[in-house]
Amino acid sequence: xxxxxxxxxxxxxxxxxxxxxxxxxxxxxxxxxxxxxxxxxxxxxxxxxxxxxxxxxxxxxxxxxxxxxxxxxxxxxxxxxxxxxxxxxxxxxxxxxxxxxxxxxxxxxxxxxxxxxxxxxxxxxxxxxxxxxxxxxxxxxxxxxxxxxxxxxxxxxxxxxxxxxxxxxxxxxxxxxxxxxxxxxxxxxxxxxxxxxxxxx
Numbered sequence: 001x002x003x004x005x006x007x008x009x010x011x012x013x014x015x016x017x018x019x020x021x022x023x024x025x026x027x028x029x030x031x032x033x034x035x036x037x038x039x040x041x042x043x044x045x046x047x048x049x050x051x052x053x054x055x056x057x058x059x060x061x062x063x064x065x066x067x068x069x070x071x072x073x074x075x076x077x078x079x080x081x082x083x084x085x086x087x088x089x090x091x092x093x094x095x096x097x098x099x100x101x102x103x104x105x106x107x108x109x110x111x112x113x114x115x116x117x118x119x120x121x122x123x124x125x126x127x128x129x130x131x132x133x134x135x136x137x138x139x140x141x142x143x144x145x146x147x148x149x150x151x152x153x154x155x156x157x158x159x160x161x162x163x164x165x166x167x168x169x170x171x172x173x174x175x176x177x178x179x180x181x182x183x184x185x186x187x188x189x190x191x192x193x194x195x196x197x198x199x200x201x
Contacts, residue, residue, distance in 0.1 A: 004049040005031065005097070006179060006189065007196035014054045014092055016143045018169050024122070024133070024141040025162040026103060026152060027195060034100040038125035047098040049201060050162070051179070053192050056089040089192075090173035099163035101125060101132050105150070120149055122161045133161070 007025075009017070016022035033046035101122040119135035138161075139146060153159055179189040179199045189199060 002201040003198050004051060004094075004201040005196050006051045006053060006091070006193060006199045008053045008055055008192050008194070010055055013143065014052060017052065017095065017164060017167060018093060020167065022141070022143040023164050024138065025164060026142055026144070026149065027160045027162055028152075028156075029195070030100055030125070030160040031097070034125060045098070047096055049094050050097050050164075050196075051091050051094045051174075051199070053176070054088050054090060054092045054173075055192070088173060090175060091170070091179070092173045093167065093169040095164045095168070096166040097162050098165050101161040101163070103138065103149075103159040103161040105153070105157050120146060 007027075009025075013022055013025075017025075031046075031048065033042070033048065036042045037044075037046055102125050103120065103122045105120050120138050121131050121135060122133035122138055124130045124132060133141060135146065138149070142149065142161075144152075149159070176189045176192060181187045181189060181197070181199055189197075
């Protein structure tokens with residue numbers, strides 16, 4: 001069985017992804033395929049489709065409108081697929097996940113002025129010395145401020161950076177029950193995951 005991922009997104013981030021503004025998604029866990037690849041258990045770099053479920057969060061859609069104003073996919077705080085303005089609760093599109101990095105906050109001591117310096121950065125899973133994105137680039141790619149990243153991290157000092165590519169918006173958003181986690185009747189998806197889950201491709 002080939003696998004895909006079903007992941008939840010606030011309306012704010014759905015709009016940013018569909019408009020190619022958000023190119024990196026931050027998660028608190030890493031798909032097994034990339035862990036195996038980073039540890040050398042597989043030679044071929046993995047890739048997997050990620051289906052985007054737009055949540056029904058009125059708070060997130062209204063805060064998006066307040067902070068960023070009208071948007072091509074969110075107008076007046078409403079998700080483009082929603083009739084009630086609080087997100088549509090449907091799968092609105094997908095993208096291909098081809099690259100995953102480790103995202104961390106580093107802190108170093110500067111001998112020049114005796115102060116601590118640091119910031120957030122994305123590094124390779126198997127090589128923490130090879131920087132993929134600096135803090136400024138990470139903020140731009142995730143459409144999140146440093147404070148938002150730190151709040152989401154909750155002091156763990158480790159996040160997973162999912163690099164977004166090949167974004168496709170569905171003309172007709174899909175219901176959760178159109179997806180399955182396995183071959184049996186009880187494997188139909190009836191509830192959105194807290195963060196993400198594996199499904200049949």
